[in-house]
Each structure stands twice: as structure tokens, then as C-alpha cells.
Amino acid sequence: MLATLLLAFVLQVQPQDAPKPKQGAYAVVNARIETVTGGVIERGTILVERDRIVAVGADVTIPPGIEIVDAAGLHVYPGLIDSGTRLGLTEIGSVDETTDAVELGDITPQMDALSAINPNSALIPVTRVAGVTTVLAEPSGGTLPGMAAMINLVGYTAEQMAAGARVMVMDFPTWPSARPRFGGGGARGGAQDDPEKTFRDALKRVDEIFDRAELYARIDSTWAAGKGDREPEFVPEMRALLPVVRGQMKLMIRVNQEKEIREALAWVSRRGYRNVVFSGLAEGWRVAGELAAAGFPCIVGPVLSVPTRESDRFDRAYANAGLLAQAGVKVAIRTGEAENVRNLPFNAGFAAAYGLGREEALKAVTIHAAEAFGIEGDYGSIEVGKKANFLVSTGDPFETATEIREVFIDGFRVPIDSRQIQLYREFLDRDEGRVKAVEIVPPVRN
Amino acid sequence: MRFRTLLAAVALLAALAPTTQAQPRGSVLLKGATVLTVSGAGTLENTDVLVQDGRIARIGRGLQAPSGVETIDVTGKFVMPGIIDAHSHIALSSVNEATSPVTSEVSMEDVVDPYDIGIYRALAGGVTTSHVMHGSANVIGGQNETIKHRWGQTDPDALRFAGAPRTIKFALGENPTRVHGKRGGGSGARIRPASRMGVEAVLRETFAEGKRYLEAQDRYERERRTNPRAVPPEHSERLEVIADILRGEVLIHCHSYRADEIDMLMRVLADFGVKNVTFQHANEAFKVAPELAAFGASASVFADWWSYKMEVYYSTAYNATILVRNGINTSVNSDSGELNRHLYHEAAKTQRYGDLTDDEALALITINPARQLGIDGRTGSIEVGKDADLAVFDGHPLSVYGVPALTFVDGVKYFDRLNDPDDMRLRAHPNRDVQAGTVLTLDDHDRCLEGAFVIEY
Structure with missing residues (x-):
């Protein structure tokens, strides 16, 4: 009985909601949009349907039932x-x-x-x-x-x-090159x-x-x-x-x-x-x-x-x-x-x-x-009809300290997650572990 | 006896004279900058820095230049401490003595190359001091050298950071096991270590021998007082250096990547009573951050290098942030004649991969590496009395658009972006192709292993 319960528990937690890229219908709203080919829209909306951008502009009607991504104060650039x-x-x-x-x-x-x-x-x-x-x-x-x-x-x-x-x-x-390179194993004789x-x-x-x-x-x-x-x-x-x-x-x-x-x-x-x-x-x-x-x-x-x-x-x-x-x-x-x-x-x-x-x-x-x-x-730009490839950031994406908040690729809303971010989450405030290690016998002596 | 003393004094003078002459000091007044002191004083707006005879003499507003001292208007610019690269291989004519897993007897002091254009390029990135290191072929490699970038001085000794503590390179993991055990070093024969077990064994055995050597020396010194015929222990240059490590006179800088090997070295050092260690690269240091903090160890890391070899696959660019947040003295280094030119940018990456403040990020390339090299009393921050090693930037140095404008070492201007002729070489190198130009690829990561393998031409 206990075993069954445990098993059920294990089964339940296993398929945890792993963040994964999801395609759908999105409206990215209130963003400063740098379209690259069509100037800057100071406070605009991008509508995404499946893999494409279907609307871009300051006055875009948002269809009902669509997932809204509020980008107030944020910037959008092409991927x-x-x-x-x-x-x-x-x-x-x-x-x-x-x-x-x-x-x-x-x-x-x-x-x-x-x-x-x-x-x-x-x-x-x-x-x-x-x-x-x-x-x-x-x-x-x-x-x-x-x-x-x-x-x-x-x-x-x-x-x-x-x-x-x-x-x-x-x-x-x-x-x-006349200059032999480290590990390059340059040609012997002839070529040089x-x-x-x-x-x-x-x-x-x-x-x-x-x-x-x-x-x-x-x-x-x-x-x-x-x-x-x-x-x-x-x-x-x-x-x-x-x-x-x-x-x-x-x-x-x-x-x-x-x-x-x-x-x-x-x-x-x-x-x-x-x-x-x-x-x-x-x-x-x-x-x-x-x-x-x-x-x-x-x-x-x-x-x-x-x-x-x-x-x-x-x-x-x-x-x-x-x-x-x-x-x-x-x-x-x-x-x-x-x-x-x-x-x-x-x-x-x-x-x-x-x-x-x-x-x-x-x-x-x-x-x-x-x-x-x-x-x-x-x-290469944010235009109607193009693939929905763009990023949402706190500012200029070239600036080192800028944070990338959202990434859309081929219409997929991609989770801001990677193994490096997972390691950060796990180890930033790691448990100290066993305070005092057990004695290993017999000890090694030099 | 008296003659000998005289001789020694003459020799000492002869040795000192050219060195002191060749380490020029300058005076200058920098006016009206935003001064990033990287000290308790924080950021000072619209502030002047007066440099006299190579030292920072005054920091404040409305300072006047004494007669004969040049004033440079740096209004709108940023002045920060000269950048310190805690891990470099520039200005060296060789890097690895890969003939044995232990080569503590060799020193980079003997191979400093003042003609390396890399020194000037580092200056052009605001870097004033480099810790130029032996490579990572050996478990216990050679002694390193701390240099200042006095470009134009052709006497290698003129580059020395006088008074900097001695340091030595250690290396764990893939490099020493590959060079010696898996592939075979200088002689081609495979010798220990071929595994991380072997690395620990090499360390423990060498330290044990060093301890016996040190004890034998101490015994001899005691015995000598009462017995004029006391016999000194057989001299070993290798063990002299190991004994000095055990005495705490030589700081360890250890090439390392994986958390387990970092932990291993701390256990070994604890057993032998060695306290001061900086883990270099230390891509997985973040995994043992509490242990590092407990030991009091430092870490000198890359901003984002990873996946170029197996032992750096499970890395994260958040390493530096995690270490800082766990209270570990952390620096960001280059290990590269390319990366060292933009260490300010590498440090800034901790604001993308983490949330370090400007001061915390700047400390990674100034006062923190200065502490790791034992030179923080002299450099690493802008404080009165410290050496005038300064970098002036157009734009904030942590911005990707920040551009180094002027670089000073001991108050002498060695780099000026607006007065920078194309060819800054001190001489043309006979073996380097001037015409064709060599295109470096991105696969040149492992400069640490340079010279470790026999290269066939």
C-alpha cells in the first residue's frame, strides 16, 4: 500500500512542467519596437500567429483569447x-x-x-x-x-x-604561413x-x-x-x-x-x-x-x-x-x-x-x-508576414548588463532557461551540506 | 671578509641601479573625471586625481598641478584603477617546462619577453599589471611573475612588480594527466599522474618530501649553533620552493576546473597547513562555494568560457556571481592575449549573468586580483599613496560602448588612443611574418598547454 502510494507520488511528480518552447497566438504589447526596416514604434504591439508575425504597430486590435505578453518598459528587437x-x-x-x-x-x-x-x-x-x-x-x-x-x-x-x-x-x-603555429603541425619542408x-x-x-x-x-x-x-x-x-x-x-x-x-x-x-x-x-x-x-x-x-x-x-x-x-x-x-x-x-x-x-x-x-x-x-526585421523571431529586453541588446526577458523563435515562445541558468538556481544559495565530515578510517598519513 | 662585503655591496648596487632607472615614474593631474575608486570612497563625480612621482598624491576637486606637472582634461571620462589580469601568458618566451609533474624549480622570471606586442595591446585595454604564469602541464609547475606593463623597457627586470609576493602555478585535472600519464611528457614516456588519484598522490608526496626537507633544514640550523661541523641537508632547488610554500612565502595559484579537484586540493593544503590559495579558472568552483568560503580560498575565473573541454562542460557563466555572493574573493582573468584587452567587458558580464553592482563587477578586475597576488597595498584601487596605475575610459568601462582612452603605469602614460601610431612594436621579430598576417582562430583556447607537447614540423 505504502509502496503503491510512493509509486503514485513518483509518477505524479516526474512529468513536472518542464519549461518548453510553445507555439501559439501571442500579443506582445506596450513594447518599444525596433523593427530595423520600418523605424521604431515607441509603444506598439506585435501579434504572433503560429510561426509568423501577423500584425505590428501602435494601433493593433488584439483578438480575444490570445495570450498577452506585457512588455511595458521593455524593448523588442528582431532575433x-x-x-x-x-x-x-x-x-x-x-x-x-x-x-x-x-x-x-x-x-x-x-x-x-x-x-x-x-x-x-x-x-x-x-x-x-x-x-x-x-x-x-x-x-x-x-x-x-x-x-x-x-x-x-x-x-x-x-x-x-x-x-x-x-x-x-x-x-x-x-x-x-612562415610562422609555425602551436599544435598546428605545419607542413614539413616543401610547402614553406x-x-x-x-x-x-x-x-x-x-x-x-x-x-x-x-x-x-x-x-x-x-x-x-x-x-x-x-x-x-x-x-x-x-x-x-x-x-x-x-x-x-x-x-x-x-x-x-x-x-x-x-x-x-x-x-x-x-x-x-x-x-x-x-x-x-x-x-x-x-x-x-x-x-x-x-x-x-x-x-x-x-x-x-x-x-x-x-x-x-x-x-x-x-x-x-x-x-x-x-x-x-x-x-x-x-x-x-x-x-x-x-x-x-x-x-x-x-x-x-x-x-x-x-x-x-x-x-x-x-x-x-x-x-x-x-x-x-x-x-532579419520585424514586419508583418515574416517569421516571429524576436527578443524582448530591458534595453539595448548589445549592452552587457541588458537582460533578455523573452525570446520568440519561429513563433515559439522560448523559456528563458538553460543548463547554466539551472546551475545558477541550484548553487547560488546551496545548502552547506554536512557540517562536519565523518571520520574515514583508517586515516591517510603522509 | 670585508672585501667580500664590499663586493656584495657593489654587486647589489649594480643589480639595483639599472632596475630603478628602468622603472620610470611620472606625475600628472587628471582633471574633472568620474573617478571609480573601487575603494570605500566609491564613485566620485567631477573629481581630480593628482599623481606625483608615480604615486597617487591627492584625490579631490579643484586640485592645482604643481609646476612642471602636466594637466590632462578628462571631463566626461571615467578613471578607474589599472586593470589587473590574474592569469596571463603574455610577455613570455616559453610557458611550460613539461618534463616532470613537479617543476617548482623553474620560474617565469627567466623568460619574461619585454618585446611582446601583447603588453601594448593589454595597455590598450586598460590593463596595467599581469600575473604571467607557468602553464598547466604539471601538477606543480613553475613560479610565476607579476609584471607591470612598462612598454618600451627592454630590460626584462624593468617590468617586474617590485615587492610582489612570489607565486607558483599548480594544475589539476585533464592537463597534467593528459600531458604526463595519458600521452607522455618531454621524454614521451608515460608517467604518473594519469588520473585525479595520481594528481593528489603527486601533491601529497611532494609536500611530504618538502616537509622533510624543511624539517631537515630547521634541524641543521639548530644543530649549527652548537656544532660547527653540522652537515646541511643536500640542496634541492625543487624542494626549496616547496618548503617556501609550506612556510607560506609562496602563494599557490592552481589551474583547476572540477569541484571535486578543488575540494581535493583544499584537503591536501589543510593537512599540510597551507592557507593561501587561489583557484584559477575554477569553472566549477560555484559548486563548492561554501567549502571555498570556509577555507578562505580565492577564485580567479573566466566570465563565460566553457565546453572547450570535458571538464568545463558543466559550467555556468553565473560562476563569478555565485562566488561573490558566497563571500569568496573572486577575480575575472583572461588567460588570453585577446581576452585581456577587454577584461572590463568580461567583468561586466556578471551584470548579465547575475546581479553584481558596478563596484562589485569592477572589483573583479582590480582590487580582488590585487589581493590574490598580494599587491593590494600597492594597486587595485584609487587611493592616496597607491601606485598611479590608472585606466581612463571614454564611457563607463562596464558598458559595451566604453572605450579605453589612456593608460598609466606608475603615473607614466603608456597608451593614448588619440595618439596611437599603427606600428607599436619595439622591434620586428625575425620569426614572425610581417607581410602575411596570421589569422588566429578561436580554437586557440589552451595557451596554458603551450609547449607541453612535442610539435613536429
Whole structure:
């Protein structure tokens, strides 16, 4: 009897109301809304229905029965977008078994980040409570490591998380550094003897891959039109590159150093590719005019990093985004992080303080990011018809002390909770435990 | 005998002369700032700070500069104590002596590199003092050095924080077990510790040997008084340092992450009567906060680093707040030549991850680390008589938009944002590529392990 009672008790408390994201119909009222694309509404309302924003404004009629979120004295901003992370692809940096961002091989464009995203990563709730709602998850390693995926930080499957953009990642060839790096296991002999030749050979190899991909696309088109005499061979790498050479999928070129950026611009121009995004650009400020003239979206970051050269001014990495924007480049920001993508707003804040300005910095983590990846129809601002991705805060989300009170992603009202917050709750005022430890016999003597 | 004394005096003079010359002191009057004293005086609006000969001479309103002393108008700006980084590896030409689990005989004093551009970059982040540490490859690593950022001085001794207590690096957990037991250190052979059990054993055995060494020395000193033929114990530089730890003359700064290993070291130290310890990193210190408080231990933590290795997976960015609220002297450190440039921002994160006041947050990077390094009588707050190590900010230093404007060490201005030429190197490093530029990735977390493994080129 007692056992039964106990069991019943256990069963009753087990499915305790764990806070979980909930989609529905919400009215966020009395908020100062920074829409990014349509100015500021000083005291406005946002209506959310399922995954979309259905109304925004100062005079919105609130339908009956809808869940009201009173945001009096609070601020609403679009969900922040990080344009380059490893989030979802790695859990614990040094534990190889938990990292899935790197596949074997130099040319693996068919690898899809989305297939390795772990929706249950403990890193995800830690990130989204900072107001970061959407990130680009990027594979790495090799010249063509695979396809990056834009994901929303809510969902039980990768498919539910997908935010509509998939881009082909290319790490542009680099000049081998003359400076051996800690743990890097730099190339032995050869590569460093003739860096120029090493670079040219690598670039030639990239050209060969894309020549083949273009040829493959022609054969494939001919076959599809019913004119070819045989179906093109099945080559997964080439099939993956088809949408890229046809201009249907963005090619995201990661490149950092000045002369490599120049080479990359020349390469893109030579090949006639237009659907291109540049990412990294640590020395972008040195090539700002050329990048602006080329007109491709540019993703920079991490902002919080040291200058690339010892001879550079201490704040070049902070100032990079601002210098590019001043030259006319449309800039978005990335952290390049996994566990600390939550620092995206601070990266934006530093960029703002060192020349980008707050308005542009906000765009760099919202609308410019969405535009860079062609998802501005759904993301990047607070507009009717767009996805309900936004945050409710006590103030400027870049300001360190600002509290994020509410986060909506894909219409889900996401609980402000994470393992880190749970640990805070448990340990802030921990019980002292056993006041005096029992004696362990026999004692150890030194 | 007399000749020897003379010789010693000459040697002493020779040793002191260049050092005192090379540690310049300045005088300046900073007028009209908001002064964040990080002392009992709190925040003082519209206040002047007069610096004379490297020391803070007066704090107040309407101060006049003595003749020959420069006045700088800092109206609208914020003056705070120079930031102190309790865990750094800048300005070092090597970091780990990874050949043995115990290397107390080595010291970072011997490898200070005054040419490291990291010193200037730290100044550009308002940092005036760094505790430059041995790495975490060994259970008992080398002795650390506390330096002031006197950029431009090329004599390593000119950077020393004269009078700062000696400190030593300890390391628990994954790093020493990986380097020595799981992978093999300098010789490649696997030796203890391969587990946290082994780490404790290494500590207890070393302390026990140190205790015997110390006792043998004491016995010898007693015996010597009556017996001129008394034989001193065999000298061991390694055990000399361990004995000094047991005497309380060397402060322990222990790389640690998990709550259990933090607790373990406190038990070991209690058994050997060692009281002063600062747990470095200490990502799980929050889990044993009451135990830390009872022991009187300090903690020097990251603002938000986690999940880069197994032992930091169950961390929380609320660590610093929990520790402060439990009465533990806590600092926020960088362990990084990137992070150290924005420690003011790292400290501010305790206002997002917790609810620390401005003064509590600023203390994390000023007076609290000063206490952990035993230099709080000299620096860490803006008080009359203290060294004039000062950071001037445009905007509040805890705001993400706050920007360091001027940095002073001993009253000498070493950083001025409006007068900052691009190239601040003291010399071009022959092995560092000037043209290409090296792009650091975010995977460079473990500078603590630099030099711990044999790197193949």
C-alpha cells in the first residue's frame, strides 16, 4: 500500500512542467519596437500567429483569447542572426567524439551541416537566451568542406530547425604561413620553401574542380533536355556543386588575409560567379574599396579578436566592420563560435563602438545577415508576414548588463532557461551540506 | 671578509641601479573625471586625481598641478584603477617546462619577453599589471611573475612588480594527466599522474618530501649553533620552493576546473597547513562555494568560457556571481592575449549573468586580483599613496560602448588612443611574418598547454 502510494507520488511528480518552447497566438504589447526596416514604434504591439508575425504597430486590435505578453518598459528587437558558427555541430571542443564539423577529404561539397545538427545540444538554449535566434552552422576542414545551414535555435529535428538557407562553403587557398603555429603541425619542408607555388597549385586545383563542375553541369543539362547520349556518371561531389555553378546556391568563400582576398575577388570575377558571399575577412579593411566595388555581401568576425599582424593598430579587428561599412560594403557579423555564440551581441557592440555605429551594427546581426543569405523575406526585421523571431529586453541588446526577458523563435515562445541558468538556481544559495565530515578510517598519513 | 662585503655591496648596487632607472615614474593631474575608486570612497563625480612621482598624491576637486606637472582634461571620462589580469601568458618566451609533474624549480622570471606586442595591446585595454604564469602541464609547475606593463623597457627586470609576493602555478585535472600519464611528457614516456588519484598522490608526496626537507633544514640550523661541523641537508632547488610554500612565502595559484579537484586540493593544503590559495579558472568552483568560503580560498575565473573541454562542460557563466555572493574573493582573468584587452567587458558580464553592482563587477578586475597576488597595498584601487596605475575610459568601462582612452603605469602614460601610431612594436621579430598576417582562430583556447607537447614540423 505504502509502496503503491510512493509509486503514485513518483509518477505524479516526474512529468513536472518542464519549461518548453510553445507555439501559439501571442500579443506582445506596450513594447518599444525596433523593427530595423520600418523605424521604431515607441509603444506598439506585435501579434504572433503560429510561426509568423501577423500584425505590428501602435494601433493593433488584439483578438480575444490570445495570450498577452506585457512588455511595458521593455524593448523588442528582431532575433539576432550569427552569420558564421559551429553551433549544433560540436558539443565539447576537445572531445573528438562530440564534434561533427569536419569530414575526411579536401573536396567534400556533398557534406550537409544539417545532417549533423544536434537539436538537443546543451549549447543551444545557452545561446538563444541571449536573443540569438538564428545561426549559420558551418562545416570546416578542406577546400570544399560542405554545405552550411542556416538554422533557428528551436526545434526537435534538424528539419524543424532549418531556416531556409543552405550555402556551399569554400575555404580559399592560403599562402602557407612562415610562422609555425602551436599544435598546428605545419607542413614539413616543401610547402614553406615556395609558398607562392604552393598557393598557385592549390588555386589551380580549385579551378580544376570548378571546371569539372561546369562541364558536369553542361552534360547534366544536355541529358535533362533529352539530347545527350548518356546520363552523366554519378559523382556526388559534382552533383553537390551543380546548384553552385548554376548560380542557384550561394558560394560562401572564407578568406582572411589581404592578398588572398584580392586573389579571391579576381577568381570570382574570372569565373563569372555572382551568387557569392565573403566570410571572415580579417584583413577586409585593407581591401575595403575593392570589396565594396565587387558588391558581394561581406561577413566579418569574430570582432573580438587580435589584429592579424603585430604591426597593426591594436583595434583593427574591432574596427574592421566599421571601416568596411564606411567604404560601402554591406556588412554582417559572425562569431565563428560554438559554445559562446551568445557573445554575438557583444561582438556587434564592439564593432559599433569602434566605428560601425549602433544602427549599422544592429543591421549587421539582423537584416544584412538575412539578406546575405537570401532569407530576408522571412528573417532579419520585424514586419508583418515574416517569421516571429524576436527578443524582448530591458534595453539595448548589445549592452552587457541588458537582460533578455523573452525570446520568440519561429513563433515559439522560448523559456528563458538553460543548463547554466539551472546551475545558477541550484548553487547560488546551496545548502552547506554536512557540517562536519565523518571520520574515514583508517586515516591517510603522509 | 670585508672585501667580500664590499663586493656584495657593489654587486647589489649594480643589480639595483639599472632596475630603478628602468622603472620610470611620472606625475600628472587628471582633471574633472568620474573617478571609480573601487575603494570605500566609491564613485566620485567631477573629481581630480593628482599623481606625483608615480604615486597617487591627492584625490579631490579643484586640485592645482604643481609646476612642471602636466594637466590632462578628462571631463566626461571615467578613471578607474589599472586593470589587473590574474592569469596571463603574455610577455613570455616559453610557458611550460613539461618534463616532470613537479617543476617548482623553474620560474617565469627567466623568460619574461619585454618585446611582446601583447603588453601594448593589454595597455590598450586598460590593463596595467599581469600575473604571467607557468602553464598547466604539471601538477606543480613553475613560479610565476607579476609584471607591470612598462612598454618600451627592454630590460626584462624593468617590468617586474617590485615587492610582489612570489607565486607558483599548480594544475589539476585533464592537463597534467593528459600531458604526463595519458600521452607522455618531454621524454614521451608515460608517467604518473594519469588520473585525479595520481594528481593528489603527486601533491601529497611532494609536500611530504618538502616537509622533510624543511624539517631537515630547521634541524641543521639548530644543530649549527652548537656544532660547527653540522652537515646541511643536500640542496634541492625543487624542494626549496616547496618548503617556501609550506612556510607560506609562496602563494599557490592552481589551474583547476572540477569541484571535486578543488575540494581535493583544499584537503591536501589543510593537512599540510597551507592557507593561501587561489583557484584559477575554477569553472566549477560555484559548486563548492561554501567549502571555498570556509577555507578562505580565492577564485580567479573566466566570465563565460566553457565546453572547450570535458571538464568545463558543466559550467555556468553565473560562476563569478555565485562566488561573490558566497563571500569568496573572486577575480575575472583572461588567460588570453585577446581576452585581456577587454577584461572590463568580461567583468561586466556578471551584470548579465547575475546581479553584481558596478563596484562589485569592477572589483573583479582590480582590487580582488590585487589581493590574490598580494599587491593590494600597492594597486587595485584609487587611493592616496597607491601606485598611479590608472585606466581612463571614454564611457563607463562596464558598458559595451566604453572605450579605453589612456593608460598609466606608475603615473607614466603608456597608451593614448588619440595618439596611437599603427606600428607599436619595439622591434620586428625575425620569426614572425610581417607581410602575411596570421589569422588566429578561436580554437586557440589552451595557451596554458603551450609547449607541453612535442610539435613536429
